[in-house]
Amino acid sequence: MSLEAPEKHVTYGTAGFRDKAKYLPIVLYRVGLLAALRSRFLGGKTVGVMITASHNPPADNGAKLVDPLGEMLDQSWEAHATELANSQSTAEQNKLLDALYSKFGVKHDSDAKVIYARDTRESGPILVDALASALKSQNAHATNAGVLTTPQLHYLVRAINTLHMPGHESYGVPTEDGYYKKLATSYKKISTLAPNMKPVSVTVDCANGVGALKLQQLAPLLEGLVEFTIANGDVDHPEALNENCGADFVKTNQRLPANVQPVPDKLYASFDGDADRVVCYYTSNNGEFHLLDGDKIATLAASLFCEQVSNSGTKVDIGVVQTAYANGASTKYIEYELKIPVVFTPTGVKHLHHAAAKFGIGVYFEANGHGTVLFDKSTVDSLKTIDIGSPAQKQSIDILLALSDLINQTVGDAISDLLMVLVILAIRNWTPAQWDSCYSELANRLLKCNVRDRTMFTTTDAERRLVTPKELQPKLDQLMKQYPQSRTFVRASGTEDVVRVYSEAASPEAAKEIGDVVLELLKEYA
Ligand SMILES: CC(=O)N[C@H]1[C@@H](OP(=O)(O)O)O[C@H](CO)[C@@H](O)[C@@H]1O
Numbered sequence: 282m283s284l285e286a287p288e289k290h291v292t293y294g295t296a297g298f299r300d301k302a303k304y305l306p307i308v309l310y311r312v313g314l315l316a317a318l319r320s321r322f323l324g325g326k327t328v329g330v331m332i333t334a335s336h337n338p339p340a341d342n343g344a345k346l347v348d349p350l351g352e353m354l355d356q357s358w359e360a361h362a363t364e365l366a367n368s369q370s371t372a373e374q375n376k377l378l379d380a381l382y383s384k385f386g387v388k389h390d391s392d393a394k395v396i397y398a399r400d401t402r403e404s405g406p407i408l409v410d411a412l413a414s415a416l417k418s419q420n421a422h423a424t425n426a427g428v429l430t431t432p433q434l435h436y437l438v439r440a441i442n443t444l445h446m447p448g449h450e451s452y453g454v455p456t457e458d459g460y461y462k463k464l465a466t467s468y469k470k471i472s473t474l475a476p477n478m479k480p481v482s483v484t485v486d487c488a489n490g491v492g493a494l495k496l497q498q499l500a501p502l503l504e505g506l507v508e509f510t511i512a513n514g515d516v517d518h519p520e521a522l523n524e525n526c527g528a529d530f531v532k533t534n535q536r537l538p539a540n541v542q543p544v545p546d547k548l549y550a551s552f553d554g555d556a557d558r559v560v561c562y563y564t565s566n567n568g569e570f571h572l573l574d575g576d577k578i579a580t581l582a583a584s585l586f587c588e589q590v591s592n593s594g595t596k597v598d599i600g601v602v603q604t605a606y607a608n609g610a611s612t613k614y615i616e617y618e619l620k621i622p623v624v625f626t627p628t629g630v631k632h633l634h635h636a637a638a639k640f641g642i643g644v645y646f647e648a649n650g651h652g653t654v655l656f657d658k659s660t661v662d663s664l665k666t667i668d669i670g671s672p673a674q675k676q677s678i679d680i681l682l683a684l685s686d687l688i689n690q691t692v693g694d695a696i697s698d699l700l701m702v703l704v705i706l707a708i709r710n711w712t713p714a715q716w717d718s719c720y721s722e723l724a725n726r727l728l729k730c731n732v733r734d735r736t737m738f739t740t741t742d743a744e745r746r747l748v749t750p751k752e753l754q755p756k757l758d759q760l761m762k763q764y765p766q767s768r769t770f771v772r773a774s775g776t777e778d779v780v781r782v783y784s785e786a787a788s789p790e791a792a793k794e795i796g797d798v799v800l801e802l803l804k805e806y807a
C-alpha cells in the first residue's frame with residue numbers, strides 16, 4: 282500500500298463505504314483487517330465483503346461487510362470500521378487494530394474466514410487486490426468468489442455458515458450454482474402447485490451491470506416458465522454502468538431507461554448496478570408510463586400472502602414495514618383493504634429488515650425497490666408440521682413454503698424479488714395494469730436541498746417529523762392543513778450531504794406547490 286492514510290475522511294454508513302474508487306484501495310485494505318477480526322470475534326465463522334457502489338456512477342466503488350447469517354454488519358461495528366479506515370498512518374492503524382483485538386479478547390492466531398466478491402466496475406480488481414493482501418497479512422482463510430450480485434454474496438455467506446450450524450437449517454448449497462438451483466426449483470415447484478399457471482415474459486434493464494450476467498445463468502434452469510429479454514446488459518463497457526438506465530434512474534426520473542422500446546401492457550423491470558434493487562413498469566396504449574415501485578411490489582406480495590395464509594387455514598401474523606417515503610395510498614391499502622399492520626422505520630434497509638423479522642411473515646420494501654419478505658423460523662416450522670385438511674389447504678401451504686425458498690431471506694435481491702413478482706402475476710393471471718389498479722398513488726415529489734449543516738435536521742416518529750430546527754415543523758404542519766390528503770417531511774440524507782424533501786397530495790400541482798414552499802422555507806438554512 283503506497284499511502285498511509287485515505288486522501289479524505291470516509292464513513293461506514295447505510296451502504297458501507299462508498300466513494301470515488303481512487304480513494305478506496307487503502308480503505309479496502311483496512312476493511313480486510315476488520316473482516317478478519319470480525320470472523321475471529323465470531324468464533325471463525327465466515328464473514329463476507331462485497332465490493333460495489335450499487336447505483337452510483339462508474340467511477341465510484343465501495344465495500345460492505347456481511348455478517349454470518351447474511352445480514353449486514355452489526356451496527357455497533359460500523360464505528361470501528363470508520364475509525365480503522367481513517368487511521369492516519371500504518372502505525373496508527375496497527376495500534377487501533379491491536380486495541381480492537383484486546384477490547385474483544387480475540388486471539389490473533391484463531392481461525393478467520395472471509396469470502397469476497399465484486400460487481401463489474403473497472404476498479405474492482407484493484408480493490409480486490411488490496412483486500413486480499415490484508416487478508417493474507419492476517420493469515421485469514423480467504424475465498425475470492427469473483428463477480429457476483431450483492432445478494433448472491435449474502436446467500437453464499439449464509440449457506441456456508443449454516444452448513445453445520447446447530448439450530449439453523451442449511452440455507453442451500455454454498456455455491457453460485459446452488460443459488461440458481463434453489464430459485465429455479467422453488468419457482469418450478471410453485472408452477473406445479475398453482476392451477477393453470479402460464480409462462481410469463483419480462484424485459485429486464487440490467488443497468489449494464491452484474492445482474493445481466495447472472496440472469497443469463499439462471500434463465501435456462503427455469504425451463505421456459507419465464508422468458509427474459511435483457512436490455513442494457515453491456516458489462517464490457519464499465520463506463521455504461523447505471524448510465525441513463527437502472528432502477529434508480531427509472532424511479533427518480535419516472536420514465537423508461539435508455540434502449541427499451543415500450544410494447545403496451547408488457548411488463549418491464551430495472552435492476553440497479555449490484556442487483557439488490559428492482560422496480561417494474563409498463564406503458565399503456567396511450568403511451569403513458571406507469572411505475573410499479575417498491576410500494577407496489579410490497580402490496581402485491583402482502584396481498585398474495587394474506588390470500589394464501591387464509592386459504593391454508595393457518596394463523597400467521599403478516600405485517601408490512603415501510604418508511605416515510607412510502608406512498609400514503611399504499612399504506613392505506615395495506616391497513617384498510619388487506620387489514621394487516623404497517624410498521625414505520627427510519628430509512629435504510631437494516632432498520633426495515635429488523636422490524637420485518639418480528640412478524641410471522643414480514644414484508645419490507647423501500648419505495649425505491651429495495652426489500653424482501655422474511656419468514657420467521659417458527660412460521661416455516663409450523664407450516665411444515667401442520668395437520669393438513671383439504672387438498673386446497675395443502676396447496677396453499679406448499680405454495681407458502683416454496684415462496685419461502687424463492688425469496689432471499691438475507692437481503693433484498695432483484696433477481697429473487699422479480700421472480701416473486703412474476704410468480705404472483707402468473708398465479709393470478711394478472712396483467713401489469715391489473716396489478717397497478719389495486720390502488721391509485723397519491724401524487725408525490727422528492728427533492729433535495731443543500732444546507733449549511735444537515736446535522737441540524739433531527740427527526741422523530743420514523744423521520745416523519747422534525748425535532749430541530751424547532752421552528753420548522755409547525756410551519757410544515759400549517760402547510761399540510763392547506764392541502765387535502767397531503768403529507769410532507771424533511772430529513773437529512775444518510776448518504777449525501779443534503780436534506781431531502783418529500784411531499785404528496787391529491788394532485789400533482791399540489792404536491793409540487795408543497796415541495797416548492799418547503800424549499801423556500803429551507804433557504805434560511807442554506
Ligand atoms: C429516499 C431514498 O431513496 N433514500 C435512499 C438513500 O438514503 P438517504 O439516507 O435518503 O440518502 O440511500 C439508501 C442506501 O442506498 C437507501 O436505503 C434509501 O432508500
Ligand SMILES: [Mg+2]
Binds near residue numbers: 554
Ligand atoms: Mg444496490
